[in-house]
């Protein structure tokens with residue numbers, strides 16, 4: 001596992017359970033309580049390869065309709081061109 005943050009070099013990484021967003025094409029899956037190590041300084045999150053593999057497999061099963069997710073959330077959408085005047 002990681003001992004220092006590859007992003008900022010900080011040495012204190014704390015185990016945490018976080019909400020992880022996995023995207024595959026247009027499909028988005030939010031996984032709650034995903035275990036990771038989080039940098040105390042910059043907030044960068046590090047996930048074990050086994051965790052990412054499990055999330056990927058779950059998402060693939062949902063996309064191919066072999067599994068049904070626990071729930072659905074409505075997601076707010078906006079186009080940047082609609083909110084910003086150049």
Ligand SMILES: [Zn+2]
Pocket residue numbers: 005006007008009010039040041042043044
């Ligand atoms: Zn860091």
